[in-house]
Amino acid sequence: MDAFYASVEQLDNPELRGKPIAVGGASERGVVSAASYEARKFNVRSAMSGVLARKNCPHLIFVKPRFERYKEISQKIRAIFYDYTDLVEPLSLDEAYLDVTENKKGNPSASMIAKEIRQRIADELNLNASAGISNSKFVAKIASDINKPNGQKTIPPEEVIPFLEELPIQKFFGIGKVTATRMFNLGIFTGLDLKSKTEEFLVTHFKKSGSHYYHLVRGNYYSKVKPHRERKSVAAEHTFSKNLTSEIFMMEKLEKISEELEKRLLRNKVSGKTVTLKIKYSDFKTQTRSKTLPYFIKEKAILLETVKELLYQEKVLNSVRLLGISVTNLNIHSKKTVEKPIDIQLKFEF
Known part of the structure; x- marks a missing residue:
């Protein structure tokens, strides 16, 4: 979907159409979740601070996110997908992979199917979507960004290798700024440069990822579309309006975060063994x-006790702007997992 959150806001509020808007917070701690294409002309991007976004675009309009509304629209979009194939792998509310090798319409052209789906989204929901079409998820993902907004790009099998060879390394899906910079320092600027390196060379410099990059640039990456993706984690976090400098204040915030996380675990009917504390500094x-427990948990009290141990494990390095707690190693990875009640002696300070 093209600028999904922002586009939904413009759809529901005609006064916002054609104007630069950002979904997110304008405060000092606010972050942009999505920006309309009108805002992007002023270099307003997702994950940018609200203050910087306002500096780049003084007349930017901030809108509070409405995730329930985005979820509602997302479900309608997926319903359209399922008219064509049951092999749909959602990545987020606004993005998914579809395997249309065998499709319900019997249409032999993936490009025509993509065009038809995009047209239905436009006709039925008044929103624009872009698509990438190829013989692997990796290449299709890259192709989906080429003709945005409201366009599509097909990379047929015989063009995949030339396409990857000419592609700037920073455009490879999965290669972020840090890795790209490391590659620049090694003289790797394009897919062809990457292809010229031996697997041994890449493994030496990028460890396990090196082998992945070696096969990736040769088109040897065929991950199946997985229609039933298992949830791997449940998390909750909070960015504070003022930096925290004391562990005591941090524990107060972590108690509220633990409470929210407990609600999410109960709502998703899952428990986990590994608790991770995330600390983002100023x-x-x-x-x-992280700490892995010998039993599955979802209770706030146990979460808080574990997080307290992690927080005091070592001194914080600086003032803190964000705290988060996540639970992984969930009990949904095996249908045979049986969660037995365990009596746990909790420790309390009197």
């Missing part, structure tokens, strides 16, 4: 601390 450096 200089934006992020640190995580």
Whole structure:
């Protein structure tokens, strides 16, 4: 979907159409979740601070996110997908992979199917979508960004290798700024440069990822579309209006975050064994601390006790702007998992 959250807001409020808007917060701690294409002309981007976004575009309009509304629209979009194939792998509310090798319409052209789906989304929901079509999820993902907004790009099998060879390395899906910079320092600027390196060379410099990059640029990456993706984690976090400098204040915030996380675990009917504390400092450096328990948990009291241990595991490095708690190693990975009640002696300070 093209600028999904922002487009939904413009759809529901005609006064916002054609104007630069950002979904998110304008405060000092606010972050842009999505920006309309009118705002992007002023270099307003998702994950940008609200203050910087306002600086780039003084007349920017901020809108509070309405995730229930976005979820409602997302479900309608997926209903359209399922008219064509049951092999739909959602990545988020606004993005999904579809395998249309065998489709319900019997249409031999994936490009025509993509065009028809995009047209239905426009006709039925008044929203624009873009698509990438190829013989692998990796290439289709890259192709989906080429003709945005409201366009599509097909990379047929015989063009995949030339396409990857000419592609700037920073355009490879999964290669972020840090990795791209490391590659630049090694003389790797394009897919062809990457292809010229041996697997041994890449593994030496990028460890396990090196082998992945070696096969990726040769088109040897055929991950299946997985229609039933298992949830791997449940998390809750909060960014504070003022930096926290004391562990005591941090524990107060972590109690509220634990309460929210407990609600999410109960709502999703899952428990987990591994608890991770996420700390983002005022200089934006992020640190995580984890502990794996011998039993599945979802209760606030146990979450809080574990997080307290992680927080006091070592001294915080700086003032803190964000705290988060996540639970992984969930009990949904095996249908045979049986969660037995366990009596746990909790520790309390008197």
